Amino acid sequence: MQTKEARFFIPKNPIALANLNNFFLQTPSFQLPHLQEIKSLYLMMQNRISSFPPIIDAHSEILILGSIPGVKSLEKQQYYAHPQNKFWKIIFELVSEPFTEDYTQRIQTIKKYHIALWDVIDSCERKGSLDSEIRNEEANQIAELLEQHPNIKAIFCNGGKSYKNVQKLLGKDYKLPIFLLPSTSPLHTVSFEKKLEDWKRILEFLV
Incomplete structure (x- = not known):
């Protein structure tokens, strides 16, 4: 018995296309957990990339925000997947794991220590992985996510x-403290030791 290949059709009618485009751009990723793959496919066909749904639950106490996944992360559909990105090494060093x-174990570990992950950009156009190449970006709904998770005590960028x-x-006077941390990207050429020292700031907010 032959099975029909699943296909995703882009409407040619300009009004229908505009409605579909608005739906994907205006609906935050955390409200589309089951449609994320379709959204990503659609945006790729429009020469755009999209962020992942947030990793967060009712016990999360700090929120770490990146910009938008790089090329390697998009390929693997994993946060901070580039082997030279120091994010996971820093986190595991800080929590002594x-x-x-x-x-899967990485995600279980950050949840164990009440760390949430997301990105500030929902979708954009970008060549390569450089933030400086980001164009026509649409923001993730950070404020709405924080309202839904009142246990978050601090935001780390x-x-x-x-x-x-x-x-x-x-805004600069937001009710939660917002901290700038050095990028864990290999493009930010600061030593691992210096990055690790600066990232120790998150320990003040972890149980």
Whole structure:
């Protein structure tokens, strides 16, 4: 018995296309957990990339925000997947857990220590992985996410692009403290030791 190949059709009618485009751009990722793959496919066909749904639950106490996943992360559909990105090594060092390459265990570990992850940008156009190449970006609904998770005590921005966008989205006088941390990206050529020392700031807010 032959099975029909699943296909995703883009409407040619300009009104229908505009409605579909608005739906994907205006609906935050955390409200579309089951449609994320379709959304990503659609945006790729429009020469755009999209962020992942947030990793967060009712016990999360700090929120770490990046800009938007890089090329390697998009390929693997994993946060901070580039082997030279120091994010996971820093986190595991800070919480004194054995480092692992297993993504499921990585997510379990940050949840264990009440760490949430997301990005400030929902979708954009970008060549490569450089934040400086980001164009026509649409913001994630950070404020709405925080309202739904009142246990969050502080926001930490992984790099300058994230920090700049968060200040624009939430304002400089937001009710929660917002901290700028050095980017864990290999493109930010600061030593691992220096990054680790600066990232120790998150320990003040972890149980």
